[in-house]
Amino acid sequence: MAEQDVFVIAEHLEGKLSEVTFEMLGKARAIAPALGGQTIAVLLGHQVAALAEQLGAADQVLLVDDSALEHFIPEQAGQVIKALLQREQPALILVGNTSMGMDLAAALSAALDWSLIAYCGDVQVEDGQILAISQIYGGKIAVEAASKSNHTIVSVLAGAFPAAEGRATKSASIQTLPSGIAVSAGRMRFKGLTVPEAGDVDITRESLLVSVGRGIGSKDNIELVEELASALGAALSASRPIIDSGWLPKLRQVGKSGLTVKPKLYLAVGISGAPEHLQGMKDAELIIAINSDPSAPIFEVAHYGIVGDLFDIVPALSEQVAAVRSE
């Protein structure tokens, strides 16, 4: 290992590596040669050799196995990775911009005084310098940013790169390390994992989805999109603000902290399309979006867009769909 290396912090939950891990590995492999380094995967856990085996796209896997790391705990994981990075001094560290990665990336940046570029949709190397393209302001603005330190932490948006490039084509070269963490010193304790009970509708299996966002304005207005969904024979899903307001159940949520869907039709009503939402639906076969804001990022991924007042369009569309389907 050398100071030109690209480290990828692997992420896993319930015995499964997350897609973003493979996406980052693929990107790391593509840019490591330009830095003159190798791709190194870092995997923390307990008895996770089977996961380490799946990281063969990396030139080397650093496996830290410790019973204290059986579950992801932000404090413990952060300490172990910090010690590892301090010793290895890699040029670039890729971390998922995920629930787990958020606690790691900024903490490592502050603790090590290494630059952090967050919300990245792309990373490049230009004349030996690391450049990242971030998507900020809800995806409305892109920023090309360069690091100010010799070591750069980049937090990567899930779904930014193809996972296929990061899947193993060869067996992994694994080096197992002791964690060296003092468990009793921890101020944070893992208490359990909750998996939501299956609801009445599984939106990941529905072929037609009508999805509603903040533009709907109030709980009472949800009825309008319910009517459209019913006319189409579609299920109803939603973006985060609708779930946070308690207007629809958690299992109807599409996006980063919700579910990823790939229906035949995704009809987005009043959804502006923050990166966290797009991540969960951009691979739908047909996306039609209705929004009052012509610059809404949802129109960047939609196949068809309508700028207008959903309160005019949705009821009229429901009526006409119902009429056509009863012909």
Add this chain to the structure above:
Amino acid sequence: MNIVVPIKQVPDVVEELEINSDGKDLNRDAVKYKMNEWDESALEEALQLKDLHGGTVTVLAVAAGDVDEMLFTCLAKGADHATKVVGDFEEGLDSHTAARALASAMQGQSYDLILTGVQAADDLDGQVGVLLATYLGLPHISVVSGITVDPATHTATVQQEYAGGVMATFEVDLPTLLGVQAARAIPRYAPVSRVRQAMKTAKLNEIEADPAVGAGVTVRRVFKPESGGHAEMIEGDTQEVIDRVIEILRERGIWRA
């Protein structure tokens, strides 16, 4: 239970965002600022915890631009104290500088819990909350949606959200910093009359801080994302739009048998 809620203003992304002539920042003169929506959730959660356990809620903002109205609004909503961190700060302050300023202002202060919004629309160089916790040497958990505090054991039990509605539960010793994704209730609204009254009767505290420079990032270019795969826009009046949608659905064989 003394809770500190660091807050900030961000450009309202519902408005059209203009890019400056040098192509390296937004045109700040044309920006309409609003309180970061996740910070609104953090404040709501703090006020709810105060209702349950007593104590105080202090909001804290780095004075990069005019933050007075935002702070008075927080007082009108029920915060007990509002503090401005003053110094040579510019609009569009980066997260590392903001976190260092907040950390220096909080040095030597006593608190049980710090609640921040989990993220903000403009944190190019990372989330302020986690940076702040690290500078203060506190444990931190991001993407939190359920917070229970036990004053007897001086711990908090929180839920961290993962994808697909999966949640991890952690117990953490206080003081700690939690990045709030969603509060237990929709953030409350303060009527203009109450905000005006707070402006007349309440006082903002001020703490000086030096802008410390860390390993930030250099912005090379700010641009609107290429509309490479932009939607084909359907134009016309409501009837024309609907006819076209029906035609597309038919072409694609969308109807379920």
